[in-house]
Amino acid sequence: MSMWSEKYRPKNIASMVGNEESRLKFVIWFRKWKPGSKAALLVGPPGTGKTTLVHLAAKEFAMNLVELNASDTRKKDQLVKRIGEVASSENLYGERSLIFLDEVDGLSGRKDFGAIDFIKDTVKSAQNPVVMAANDPESEQVRKLSDVSLVIRFRPPAPREVELYLRSVAEEEGSTYTDEEYEAVVKGANGDLRYALNSFQSAGSTGYKDVEMTTVQAINTFFDAKDSETSLRALRAYPKQPRDKLRDLQASIIRSGLGGDERARALDVLSRADIIMGKIMNGKDWRLLRYFDSMLAHELKEALGDHAVQYSQDSAPWNLQLRIWNDSRKIKEITASYSGRLHQGRDSTAVQDIPYLFVLSSSKKFRGELLRSLNLDETFEKFLDKEAARVKVKE
Amino acid sequence: MKLVLGGWFRLPRLGSDVFSALMKQGVRYDRELGFKLGHESDVESAVKTISGALGEDMELSLMCLVCSNEACPSCPYAVTCDRRKVSPICLCGEHARGPGAFHTYVSTFASMLAE
Ligand SMILES: Nc1ncnc2c1ncn2[C@@H]1O[C@H](COP(=O)(O)OP(=O)(O)OP(=O)(O)O)[C@@H](O)[C@H]1O
Ligand SMILES: [Mg+2]
Ligand SMILES: [Zn+2]
Numbered sequence: 448m449s450m451w452s453e454k455y456r457p458k459n460i461a462s463m464v465g466n467e468e469s470r471l472k473f474v475i476w477f478r479k480w481k482p483g484s485k486a487a488l489l490v491g492p493p494g495t496g497k498t499t500l501v502h503l504a505a506k507e508f509a510m511n512l513v514e515l516n517a518s519d520t521r522k523k524d525q526l527v528k529r530i531g532e533v534a535s536s537e538n539l540y541g542e543r544s545l546i547f548l549d550e551v552d553g554l555s556g557r558k559d560f561g562a563i564d565f566i567k568d569t570v571k572s573a574q575n576p577v578v579m580a581a582n583d584p585e586s587e588q589v590r591k592l593s594d595v596s597l598v599i600r601f602r603p604p605a606p607r608e609v610e611l612y613l614r615s616v617a618e619e620e621g622s623t624y625t626d627e628e629y630e631a632v633v634k635g636a637n638g639d640l641r642y643a644l645n646s647f648q649s650a651g652s653t654g655y656k657d658v659e660m661t662t663v664q665a666i667n668t669f670f671d672a673k674d675s676e677t678s679l680r681a682l683r684a685y686p687k688q689p690r691d692k693l694r695d696l697q698a699s700i701i702r703s704g705l706g707g708d709e710r711a712r713a714l715d716v717l718s719r720a721d722i723i724m725g726k727i728m729n730g731k732d733w734r735l736l737r738y739f740d741s742m743l744a745h746e747l748k749e750a751l752g753d754h755a756v757q758y759s760q761d762s763a764p765w766n767l768q769l770r771i772w773n774d775s776r777k778i779k780e781i782t783a784s785y786s787g788r789l790h791q792g793r794d795s796t797a798v799q800d801i802p803y804l805f806v807l808s809s810s811k812k813f814r815g816e817l818l819r820s821l822n823l824d825e826t827f828e829k830f831l832d833k834e835a836a837r838v839k840v841k842e
Numbered sequence: 843m844k845l846v847l848g849g850w851f852r853l854p855r856l857g858s859d860v861f862s863a864l865m866k867q868g869v870r871y872d873r874e875l876g877f878k879l880g881h882e883s884d885v886e887s888a889v890k891t892i893s894g895a896l897g898e899d900m901e902l903s904l905m906c907l908v909c910s911n912e913a914c915p916s917c918p919y920a921v922t923c924d925r926r927k928v929s930p931i932c933l934c935g936e937h938a939r940g941p942g943a944f945h946t947y948v949s950t951f952a953s954m955l956a957e
Contacts, residue, residue, distance in 0.1 A: 461949075461951045461955060462944075462948045464947070465928075465929040465931075467881075467907060467929070467931045467951055467954070468880055468881040468882075469929070470951075470955075471954060474955055602927060602928055602929040602930075603927065603928050603929065604929050605913075605919075605923060605925075605931070605932035605933075606919035606922070606928075607913070607917060607919060607933050607938040608929075608933060608947075610938070610939075611944055611947060612944075614944065615944040626918070630918055630919070633919065634922055638928060638929075
């Protein structure tokens, strides 16, 4: 079953929703582009249609699309080189190419700032239009690239427009929903259409009676499930609080011996789910919980693929991981310096090492070393003392 | 003061500091038409600047793409929608729901694209 965010991508630029002026501005830029013109830089939050717009433009204007996702580090060096070649070559096979550097704020670290300068040079001498996309308007990368770019801002589409799009999808599916159901999905999505479409999809796939399960049953059924219906049912049947559910899933995943990639992806899903959970709790909009389970089931199963996970109840140090989500500024700062030290992305492996750091910090000597090497001040020492005291290493 | 995003509005003379702040915040200015807040504007900051200068709260409304009427009255999302942060064009009650609404929206935008 394909996800609705894939199945119901807009078919042309006109049938996207939201950001009307920005879409218009982009098309005008595109039509007027000639060698020496600026690049276009689309900046805005996830799921607002930046990538979609570029793909559709290439299609509608019958241009060859050469694409580089900047956060795909493995192929980056080769691709950057290739972009340089394509950008400077005139009318490859008699047709112009549209060059797309997606997620440029994914370029990070000192090494990549070289890449930014390279991109700037490429843009200046390009014989083909270059378009870039990024999420964060405040990022260093966006600031640097805006010298050579027409910056086009994307914002979350207004709720009524998100609803309009969902209604057009429902019509194509031949399904009906109540106004309240639309409103719940739209509010939960906060202008993210990818999220809106996928939670809308999951919301429809129900129609069974929830059964009681024990914690172990629910979690194991979830991981074992071969179809999304069963996995969703298991999550719904989980007997404790939603936050406990996230914690149990997380503990099981961490204990499972999954490979680094799958594990990171699965933990990503959970941390996103945790943020959404926070929103639900704050807004006291309990109806959204229904969509929450669907979303979680869908995304987590996808992240895990065929990898086996079993319920595992956890004690320290793993449950420290939970608090990393909970926005402890100290932990974030430590993580930032630590990833900087290791030249790793802040959201990748470094984060998973942090609990180990705490465990090791119970040794005074290690703690001293750590504080010194990460350039952290004494206030962190107290903090680490406390963290270390909480941790009981399991023999 | 009520302000419709995407529409022109006038302001009393507010001094050059306020004016240049508004320009920095991406507010459009035209001698004849006045000021306009749109997708290039940092609406959140500009609204702060204006309400600070006028000493009164601002009420924001979005404009309907199809008929240019105010979109927000009668909207079920009026309470939760943060109009300083969303994309500034929307749909009014008449054009937001109902058979043909999506088609009307798409063809209205398509005709703008074709111009
Ligand atoms: N404006 C839109 N109108 C209709 N559907 C949209 C729109 N934007 C996004 N979608 C849906 O969401 C999916 C993801 O959108 P897309 O990849 O274009 O987002 P993005 O802005 O590039 O996000 P990210 O910053 O995460 O890369 C699309 O496949 C489509 O189904
Ligand atoms: Mg994208
Ligand atoms: Zn209208």
